[in-house]
Amino acid sequence: MSGYLIYHPSRVVSDFETTRVYYDNTNGNQDPYVWNPKFLHTYCHITQMSPQVGNINFWVSGDTFPNFNNLYCDLVFVVAEKLYWENSNTIEISDSIVDTDEAYNDHYRWFWQHHYQRRRRFTLKANPESSFQPQNISQELIDIVPFLLEQGFTLIQLRQNLRSGFNSKPMGLGLIAIKLYSWLNQYANIKLYGDELQKIRKKNTILASLSEAGKNCL
Template sequence: MSSYLIYHPSRAVSKFETTVVYHDHIGGNQDPYVYNAQFLHTYCHITQMKPNVGDINFWVSGDTFPNFSHLYCDLVFIVAEKVYWENVNTIDRSDEIVDTDEAYNDHYRWVHQHYFRKRRRRYTLKADRKRSFQPQDSERKLIDIIPFLMEQGMTIDALRKGLRAGFNSKPLQLESSTSSLYNWLELSASVKLDGMQLQNLRKSNPHLASL
């Protein structure tokens, strides 16, 4: 089992009475897609990774890039399925891989933004719905994982270097800290939002649809 730290821009924030959700912006493709019983990952940084079933991926954003001082984890994604597409650059709502109308609208149909010109197989990663979650503290804020990683012997300079590719970010593969980081987040999070909770929120809040 391995894992990746995957850096992406700061999340949009939506509030629903006592629930706060951190998610991708709705002006286009939402990836990773959190409003689904199984979280979904198809496009963002996927060609820079070699994911396998059982991997634990941690999606993070920082206060600034590349010289961040904090890494806030907005999604713990345990890969339960790696599902290959029948057609690499097209998908229909009727395709078996598509979970819901909302997932098709907000996630899958944006494949035209990520066209494969070379011969390559496209797949979607689907998360373990019971063990994957969005971790939040008691104030419903995201949790900074840098203090924990530094306790494990990683330096902030190594994190900055490992997550950077030129002017952009790239996934950083973790080895020894995978299980311990998962366990620490599971214990530290006062709030753990799962995919079914978020799917139900999306169905009752059509304003969250990608435009």
């Protein structure tokens, strides 16, 4: 079982009563999309990957890019479905792929930001039972650099493998993906799952994507 490290900008963080959530900003497309029982990934960095069902993908952000010293994991995404769109450059809210009205508003409808010429567009949906946002006892994201160093990586290698020019690119993990999953599953005192996050989204309309502004996935 393999997977990817996927670097993206630091997350917005908000408290909803006793629950703290790290998520994509709402100024446009939210990707990966966490306010759904099955987390969603359609756009950011997806053309730089060859994702398959069973992959374990880890979304991370650092203290700075590209010369980070920390990689904080905000999402463990176990790919359960890879669903191809009928039309790569448009999708209706009534399409069977679309989960909810909220998911369409916040995620699917932003296809115009990423026009395809020949590629077939697909959406990855996560396993709702094994995918989660990992946090420590203080509700902070967990730095995975210590684990990766124990596996034989150096900081220089990580910085090089996650960089493409001035931007980031996904880094393949091979069999280390399952080890990292086990490590995070063990050390995460708090795990937030999609069904809980969806309830938060429904209660807080401020989380809706409202702007038509473009956004850089880094």
